[in-house]
Amino acid sequence: MTNELIDFILVSVALLGIGIYGLAVKRNFIRMLFAIEIIINAANINLVAFGRFLPHSGGQTLALFSIAIAAAEVAVGLSLIIVAYRMYQNVDIADFRSLKG
């Protein structure tokens, strides 16, 4: 295997940075969900990469758990988007003021 662990980690750091940028800048609910997905996938790359280089099967097992839980999270997130869109006819999170604590 010619690739080093640090290569995969740097890709994952780049994806994490892009995801944080998306969460900070975008006000569209759906785009923020994209950013969350990118961050989760950056974490998954780390899990599998460390599992490969140690080597230990735990990395891949945890990545599979993480993918399954992320699927559930997206389902709930999208249904929240649909409910909020029905209430406000918009996907701008600045309009969801009644959700403020």
Next chain:
Amino acid sequence: MADATFLALTVITIGSAIAALEMRSLIYGSIALMGTLGGIAGFFLLLDAPFVALFQLAVYVGSIAVLILFTVMLVKRELIFKKIEDKRRKFAGIGLMLVVMISLGAVFLDSGIKTMITDEPPVDFRDIGADFVTYYWPALILMGLILAGTVTGALVLARREDVENDQRAN
């Protein structure tokens, strides 16, 4: 040193991640997100984890991306093409992204994992199956229950008919 496949996958993954967030149309954005998720499946293949790569393709590219596309289709046409962001926030966000990338990258480059390579054989996927049914079986059952619960919750939330009428009354 990274090989050509790795570099190509990096360009595809990071390029389509930026495109997913920056493209004007949400539909093209979600297709670009599919590219990112597919690129990450490619990374899993490079890491000798074909089982996780196929799982990623089936769950993320196959179902989540399609679910997102369907949700985008439910949104009004002008909202799909409207970019909602303000300029000042954008510069702050780019600064935050660079700070995160540079600081975390410097920490990792400075650490002992910089030259970590392996000659060990990859983990057999049969080991993963054995792990699931021996060591992780309570977590597996819990995960099944959580999935069932969340999907039921999502359906109940999305089916609520009274939300629209309440809002109209206000």
